[in-house]
Amino acid sequence: MAMIAAEAEPTYLDNENTIASWLLTKDHKRIALMFLASITAFFFVGGFAATLIRLHLATPNGLLQPSMYNRMFTMHGVIMVWFFLIPSIPTTLGNFLIPLMIGAHDLAFPRINLMSWYVFNLSGLVLLYALIMGGVDTGWTFYTPYSTSFSNGYVFAAALAVFVNGFSSIMTGLNFVVTIHRLRAPGMTWDRLPLFIWGIYSVSIVMLLATPVLAMDTLLLAVERFVGTGMFDPLRGGDPLLWQHMFWFYSHPAVYIMILPAMGLVSELIACYARRPIFGYSGMTIAMMAIAILSFFVWAHHMFVAGISIYSAILFSLTTFFVAVPSAIKVFNWTVSLHKGAIIFDAPMLYALGFVLLFTIGGVTGLMLATLGVDVPVHDTYFVIAHFHYIMVGATVSAFFGGVHFWWPKMTGRHYPEAWARFAAILAFAGFNLTFFPQYILGNLGMPRRYYTYPAEWQSWNLLSSAGASILAVAYALPLFYLGWSLFYGKRADPNPWRATGLEWLTPSPPPKDNFEHTPTVLIGPYSYDPESDRYTTQDGVSHA
Amino acid sequence: MPSATIRPETQYATLHQQGEAAQLGMWVFLATETLFFGALIFTYYLYRISYPEAIAHASEDTVLWCGSVNLALLLTSSLTMVLAINAAAQGRRGAAMALLLATIVLGFCFLGVKGYEYAADYSDKVVPAVNFTLKPGEPPASELFWIYYFVATGLHAIHVTTGLGLLLYVFWRLRQRRVTAAYYAPIEVVGLYWSFVDTVWIFLFPTIYLAGRL
Ligand SMILES: [Cu+2]
Numbered sequence: 001m002a003m004i005a006a007e008a009e010p011t012y013l014d015n016e017n018t019i020a021s022w023l024l025t026k027d028h029k030r031i032a033l034m035f036l037a038s039i040t041a042f043f044f045v046g047g048f049a050a051t052l053i054r055l056h057l058a059t060p061n062g063l064l065q066p067s068m069y070n071r072m073f074t075m076h077g078v079i080m081v082w083f084f085l086i087p088s089i090p091t092t093l094g095n096f097l098i099p100l101m102i103g104a105h106d107l108a109f110p111r112i113n114l115m116s117w118y119v120f121n122l123s124g125l126v127l128l129y130a131l132i133m134g135g136v137d138t139g140w141t142f143y144t145p146y147s148t149s150f151s152n153g154y155v156f157a158a159a160l161a162v163f164v165n166g167f168s169s170i171m172t173g174l175n176f177v178v179t180i181h182r183l184r185a186p187g188m189t190w191d192r193l194p195l196f197i198w199g200i201y202s203v204s205i206v207m208l209l210a211t212p213v214l215a216m217d218t219l220l221l222a223v224e225r226f227v228g229t230g231m232f233d234p235l236r237g238g239d240p241l242l243w244q245h246m247f248w249f250y251s252h253p254a255v256y257i258m259i260l261p262a263m264g265l266v267s268e269l270i271a272c273y274a275r276r277p278i279f280g281y282s283g284m285t286i287a288m289m290a291i292a293i294l295s296f297f298v299w300a301h302h303m304f305v306a307g308i309s310i311y312s313a314i315l316f317s318l319t320t321f322f323v324a325v326p327s328a329i330k331v332f333n334w335t336v337s338l339h340k341g342a343i344i345f346d347a348p349m350l351y352a353l354g355f356v357l358l359f360t361i362g363g364v365t366g367l368m369l370a371t372l373g374v375d376v377p378v379h380d381t382y383f384v385i386a387h388f389h390y391i392m393v394g395a396t397v398s399a400f401f402g403g404v405h406f407w408w409p410k411m412t413g414r415h416y417p418e419a420w421a422r423f424a425a426i427l428a429f430a431g432f433n434l435t436f437f438p439q440y441i442l443g444n445l446g447m448p449r450r451y452y453t454y455p456a457e458w459q460s461w462n463l464l465s466s467a468g469a470s471i472l473a474v475a476y477a478l479p480l481f482y483l484g485w486s487l488f489y490g491k492r493a494d495p496n497p498w499r500a501t502g503l504e505w506l507t508p509s510p511p512p513k514d515n516f517e518h519t520p521t522v523l524i525g526p527y528s529y530d531p532e533s534d535r536y537t538t539q540d541g542v543s544h545a
Numbered sequence: 546m547p548s549a550t551i552r553p554e555t556q557y558a559t560l561h562q563q564g565e566a567a568q569l570g571m572w573v574f575l576a577t578e579t580l581f582f583g584a585l586i587f588t589y590y591l592y593r594i595s596y597p598e599a600i601a602h603a604s605e606d607t608v609l610w611c612g613s614v615n616l617a618l619l620l621t622s623s624l625t626m627v628l629a630i631n632a633a634a635q636g637r638r639g640a641a642m643a644l645l646l647a648t649i650v651l652g653f654c655f656l657g658v659k660g661y662e663y664a665a666d667y668s669d670k671v672v673p674a675v676n677f678t679l680k681p682g683e684p685p686a687s688e689l690f691w692i693y694y695f696v697a698t699g700l701h702a703i704h705v706t707t708g709l710g711l712l713l714y715v716f717w718r719l720r721q722r723r724v725t726a727a728y729y730a731p732i733e734v735v736g737l738y739w740s741f742v743d744t745v746w747i748f749l750f751p752t753i754y755l756a757g758r759l
Contacts, residue, residue, distance in 0.1 A: 174573050213581070230688060246588075
């Protein structure tokens with residue numbers, strides 16, 4: 001009887017079909033899909049700029065004018081950081097899954113959620129305006145006094161775009177924190193929350209406390225640029241380093257805004273595909289919160305050669321080392337979780353394994369950069385570029401793709417084609433390493449970042465990197481086609497195709513508008529998988545064969 | 546019963562839960578606001594330490610009585626605000642509306658005094674990049690003080706204006722009997738915001754008006 005009733009109920013996708021029912025929706029699941037559309041568009045705009053950069057760097061003489069090259073790497077950085085990576089997992093999978101995973105019927109503030117999407121797109125339009133009018137050549141870091149007094153790009157509009165974008169981040173983070181605090185289903189205690197929720201919770205705190213500082217920083221920059229005040233102008237007594245301090249107070253934590261939700265997400269995938277409980281659940285939650293808190297005390301490691309005092313440099317080097325401890329705990333726990341598991345190598349798991357490996361490489365090279373003696377020579381070289389791309393692209397984007405595949409049946413009610421997905425995952429891993437590993441070597445040889453040319457003897461490494469980028473581009477474009485195909489021709493998914501344990505798998509795929517017919521009651525923690533007998537128990541306490 | 550028409554939104558089981566979520570939401574929002582203004586006040590102290598004389602010198606040119614009257618206005622408005630919340634919680638609708646109205650009037654008076662002060666600042670030629678002349682013997686870095694002054698008080702005035710909009714909205718909801726003793730979270734939440742706006746002024750006041758006078 002219950003099955004018939006559940007099937008008769010329209011899903012969130014087809015309960016209303018007008019355009020207004022989408023544009024004015026308060027349903028977190030629809031808003032998640034709208035965010036997915038927006039950030040996918042920005043991902044390909046930012047990717048287009050990356051393609052031009054790698055094409056240009058394939059030969060020492062390049063194909064772009066120097067000023068155009070500067071505009072391309074700025075556009076790539078600004079779009080990828082604020083318009084793809086930071087919103088990527090939270091606004092799409094977070095938005096979709098938080099209420100489903102904690103057994104709620106929506107987020108706490110559905111109107112604020114919708115407004116966040118509009119504000120995000122508004123800021124995107126302001127940025128596109130800046131790009132079309134002539135672009136910005138400062139790099140995504142907008143360092144003063146170049147950005148305020150000398151740059152002839154559209155710095156004001158770009159700073160405004162980043163400022164407005166921050167409101168979207170804050171609205172989303174606020175909604176998530178309140179939802180996780182106040183709307184958990186009966187029995188969903190803090191120690192029974194899926195690790196993805198912990199990842200989102202910790203990232204929301206970072207978003208809420210870091211974003212306002214960037215907002216103030218960009219506001220002062222915009223005022224200086226627009227009215228001509230001298231807050232950052234050394235000629236008038238201003239301090240250009242002030243910009244950097246406030247910028248990195250946000251932008252270092254921003255890296256953790258990108259990685260924390262990915263860490264939570266990958267924990268879900270590893271447990272499900274290894275058919276084993278996550279090793280050290282509480283260690284995982286503590287590590288995520290520790291990373292969130294420590295992220296606020298490391299910002300000046302970006303400024304070791306900017307002229308800060310040697311004593312504060314030593315201090316910030318030390319705090320940066322501390323971050324390695326919780327990060328290593330997580331890598332250790334993921335690895336142990338795989339041990340003696342009955343591992344299934346489906347596409348989401350391939351992405352998850354890629355995440356662990358690439359995050360480890362990116363993290364270890366991060367430690368090298370945290371060391372004062374190493375940082376001074378390799379600062380502002382391709383070593384740094386390779387390091388943060390291993391974290392932001394190798395880790396975060398892998399996790400994002402893994403998550404999109406894993407929850408695709410839940411979001412759309414359709415299966416993706418497994419063979420194509422595995423092929424894309426492997427291609428992405430190969431293309432990524434081919435693109436970015438040579439950049440470690442180039443950085444070590446001394447190739448500076450943001451230069452539009454280089455000596456001829458570095459061409460082979462650059463060519464390798466550009467070749468890898470073309471593979472990566474194919475791997476990232478492929479899902480667009482086969483996932484789009486699956487929307488119409490994919491096999492229909494049942495409520496729990498992966499035999500996973502979270503509450504989101506108790507409701508039909510795709511879920512009805514209000515998520516659950518009855519608010520579920522939670523009896524146990526997540527990840528009750530048994531690798532021996534192949535049984536698993538969903539969080540409502542029901543055991544399945 | 547008019548209060549029977551207030552129902553929780555679908556994601557909430559009870560009105561009580563909805564009210565608690567709204568309160569937590571406002572506290573979290575105020576945390577972000579604290580970081581926002583905190584970053585600005587941080588820049589102030591950076592320059593205060595770098596250029597103590599210039600900042601003190603510039604601070605003496607602020608209109609002390611305007612700042613002080615405004616401090617009194619906002620503190621009083623916070624009192625009427627909490628009394629309004631109290632009255633709403635006890636179901637004294639008329640009193641709540643009267644007190645809310647008093648809060649709104651005090652808020653508008655604040656903006657009036659602030660506007661007058663801006664006009665005085667303009668004729669004193671202390672508006673950076675717009676109308677700014679250094680007084681004889683004044684160090685150039687004093688311009689940094691005036692940037693801080695206009696950004697800080699400007700942002701604060703925007704917050705006061707937002708607060709007034711929220712107060713008018715709650716006033717209207719009280720009139721409509723959509724805020725009652727059974728569900729008065731909206732007025733409580735707006736009250737939190739108004740107290741924050743007041744608190745910001747308490748922090749801005751000494752940095753702006755007292756730096757050169759103590
Ligand atoms: Cu950093």
